[in-house]
Amino acid sequence: MALKPLGDRIVIKQVEKEETTKSGIVLPGTAQEKPQIAEVIAVGPGGIVDGKEVKMEVKPGDRVIYSKYAGTEVKYDGEEYIIIKQSDVLAVIE
């Protein structure tokens, strides 16, 4: 993976809608905050972010539900990624 996020940011890749349907997960969104399911691709080092200690709790390969609010879409080598802060991850699917 060529994108190395800074601080408490993570790079995620949205799970395909078809795949979402198979696992039986449907995520209705509101206008204010659109929930999403994605796979974690790369994780920043954490540490001191905006003066506060942040410990990274997700790892590459985790499937997460996240809030798309404030995320940034990036297209790289033909793949689409999203860069969010770990605090935008609501839950890990186990």
Added chain:
Amino acid sequence: MALKPLGDRIVIKQVEKEETTKSGIVLPGTAQEKPQIAEVIAVGPGGIVDGKEVKMEVKPGDRVIYSKYAGTEVKYDGEEYIIIKQSDVLAVIE
């Protein structure tokens, strides 16, 4: 339960309206903040959240009154859940 919330988040499941009527609880909502009654399904680990120590005080099985403001709805295996922060829990029903 397959959804593991991060930080101070909890996964709750709204109590059915029929059940609400039986227990004699009615929760009128305002436009700004809609109160709700729900059962706690899963609880995050707490710890340092946004630079502040958070101790989790609710546990799975608790029935809580919460403020829906900022919560996120998730549908999983045919069930509907809501992910909120513990600070959105107003009171536990004992």
Added chain:
Amino acid sequence: MALKPLGDRIVIKQVEKEETTKSGIVLPGTAQEKPQIAEVIAVGPGGIVDGKEVKMEVKPGDRVIYSKYAGTEVKYDGEEYIIIKQSDVLAVIE
């Protein structure tokens, strides 16, 4: 009382308007912040709330003047209650 508030929240019950008139208290409200008189029914444990130590200074049975701004109305077993933070209590009536 079956409602156990979390953190620095308290459950209060509005004093009847008739009773208010008898005690000679009239509370004119503004659009922004509507003052109210109520009896304290249940008090949260206090402690660390949003990273700050909060010591509870009201107790069940206290009659208080409070700012309704941000409070949440709850109806339980036929009674109406309001859940507010202790910082929304302006004064205790002694």
Added chain:
Amino acid sequence: MALKPLGDRIVIKQVEKEETTKSGIVLPGTAQEKPQIAEVIAVGPGGIVDGKEVKMEVKPGDRVIYSKYAGTEVKYDGEEYIIIKQSDVLAVIE
């Protein structure tokens, strides 16, 4: 005095307009912040308020100029009072 303010709040009573004229003080107000002159009736205990140590520096009997912004009017036993935070006191008149 039956009203006991919490934290850094104080109960004040507006000085009559006639009296204001006698002492030669005129307080023009702006739309944003309306200055007022009042007598301090009761003073909260101070201490930790919103996580910050507050030391009370006014006492009952002090005449103060205050900013009415955020104050709450209360009528008790036929008298009108205002509850403000000490930080809304701009100056003491000596």
Added chain:
Amino acid sequence: MALKPLGDRIVIKQVEKEETTKSGIVLPGTAQEKPQIAEVIAVGPGGIVDGKEVKMEVKPGDRVIYSKYAGTEVKYDGEEYIIIKQSDVLAVIE
């Protein structure tokens, strides 16, 4: 001086426009923040203000340029004063 400001507040008196012209100072104001020149009349004790240590750095007699934004006008014994926080002083004229 009969007005004793609290905390980090100071009482200032605007320098007359005529006097301003003599000293060659012209202070154009914007709609957002209107700069002003004034003489310091009284200075609060400083100390802990809103949880932060404030050291007073101006003294009675100083001529200062200040930002009128958030100041409060007071008329006392026929004289007009303004009460501002020391942080609204931009510079001292030496």
Added chain:
Amino acid sequence: MALKPLGDRIVIKQVEKEETTKSGIVLPGTAQEKPQIAEVIAVGPGGIVDGKEVKMEVKPGDRVIYSKYAGTEVKYDGEEYIIIKQSDVLAVIE
């Protein structure tokens, strides 16, 4: 390089669109936050910024994805630069 940024600021230079296409990176922007790819030209010393310790984690020559929100464009010796805070860097491309 003649521009020396202060604190946690960095000077970057946008990568040419042609070059962007060659490396296969496409960055769709939203109205709220327009992502960009750029080369780091100069890096501030970090240290205490707004009361918080900031450690610089990018270096001249790094290629970064950044959020243009809040950046300032500067033209110098015929070249166009942008000055941003390091926290506006989302990820480094490796």
Added chain:
Amino acid sequence: MALKPLGDRIVIKQVEKEETTKSGIVLPGTAQEKPQIAEVIAVGPGGIVDGKEVKMEVKPGDRVIYSKYAGTEVKYDGEEYIIIKQSDVLAVIE
């Protein structure tokens, strides 16, 4: 120099447009934040500002790029100055 800025403020003097052209610097401004080039005339003492330690890093004679947002224009002895906070300095030109 007769203007002595307080805290983390500095007094700067805008470089003439003609001079700007000679040095080859062009600073396009946005409506939100208008970048400017100026010479530093006087520097405040720094120290604790709004509860945070600020170390002054510019000195009289430095040429700086600054963000005019929040600055205040002052005319003194026929010269025009601007008073800004050091944090509004984006970079020093070396």
